[in-house]
Amino acid sequence: MNNFWIILFHTYINKLKTKSFIITTLLTVLIVLALTNLTNIIAIFDKSGGKENVAVLDETSQLYEPFKKQVSTINKDIKLTLFKGSETEAEEAVEKGNYQGMIQLGLNKENLPLATYKARSIADSSLFTDLQTSLQQLKTMLAASQIHLSPVQLEKLYEPVSFTKIALEKNAKTEEELNQARGIVYVLLFIIYFSVIMYANMIAMEVATEKSSRVMEILISSVSPIKQMFAKIIGIGLLSLTQLAVFLSVGYFSFKQNMESLKEGFLGVYGFGDIPLGTIIYAVIFFILGYFLYATLAAFLGSLVSRIEDVQQMITPMTLLVVAGFMIAMFGLGKPDAPFITVTSFIPFFTPMIMFLRVGMLTIPVWQAVAGIAVLVATIAFLAIFGARVYRGGVLMYGQSNSFKDIKRALQLTKNK
DSSP states (O other), X not given: OHHHHHHHHHHHHHHHTOHHHHHHXXXXXXXXXXXXXXXXXXHHHOTTTTOEEEEEEESSSSSHHHHHHHHHHHOTTEEEEEOOSOHHHHHHHHHTTSOSEEEEEEEOTTSOEEEEEEOSOOOOHHHHHHHHHHHHXXXXXXXXXXXXXXXXXXXXXXXXXXXXXXXXXXXXXXXXXXXXXXXXXXXXXXXXXXXXXXXXXXXXXXXXXXXXXXHHHHHTXXXXXXXXXXXXXXXXXXXXXXXXXXHHHHHXXXXXXXXXXXXXXXXXXXXXTSOOHHHHHHHHXXXXXXXXXXXXXXXXXXXXXXXXXXXXXXXXXXXHHHHHHHHHHHHHHHOXXXXXXXXXXXXXXXXXXXXXXXXXXXXXXXXXXXXXXXXXXXXHHHHHHHHXXXXXXXXXXXXXXXXXXXXXXXXXXXXXO
């Protein structure tokens, strides 16, 4: 058992000290800090203080004020300025960067508003949409006055329709709870997805590297291949937890420092202020089980190759399984109760992400979550037993890899030992 711990900590410490691990960790920490300080970063580069300045040429001398009032209702960050010069002068002011754009107001034959919007680039569709919506409302108001609608009738015309959503299922989540769940599930799905791909690949590369340097021949004379495999899996697992602990700690403290500025953005939409404890527990469970599932698979696939160059080719099908599960989960964020999502949540290689999605988004029976966990545990146990046999023979195989045909050769070598 001492040899097991020696390999485990040797794997952990060696990977912890590598330049690639340190650089990746630092870069990811910088990305986390950038995301949590995004509002402050934008404010540094935004010379207008978040305001979008638009010049208005009013050919009618009567549309500017009511148009300005409608725009302020739609978006308070749009600042309109009545331009006194000519159209050419307004265009030059826009080209110099004094304004984001210019809008020319006029009347058609029916005395209803029309407009032409000009800017250096029309890529900012949100500004154009807000201006168009404001002008549309002004047109509706003027058209209503032409047909002599009273203020009461006009108010009825603008009154929004009453549309209420009620869930008939017992203990179903409210709209607010669904938005909150969607946000946390979205973030945690990304964590599970990238962690599984990155650390499973790391295990396969570790095994292939040792084989290519013939270190494996020395190791198998003193430690059983099964101990080697699980020592590496747990060692890389500890490494992943260390890295995630750094990311989450930096993210948490930076998040707390910028709580106020984030309330109007992503935080305000998805409501991360009160994450249910059950969601966090399920996230940890499915993350750990998902890691062991793909790590076991990666370990014995890595044992089948003799050259580092062959690792990616061998583990590509495994990577595609992870990508497929992630894409299904992204679809499920919009429709978590779809039959397709329910069925795929019980397929072992998709369960870590899709069952977690259902648990976070829906109020499902406890037995379904437990069944998903049981399916994962059973699959991990099967892969561990089968993978250990393949690993035991695979570490003795050298030469060019013949893809999955090598599994049969590895099993034959195991029987002959």
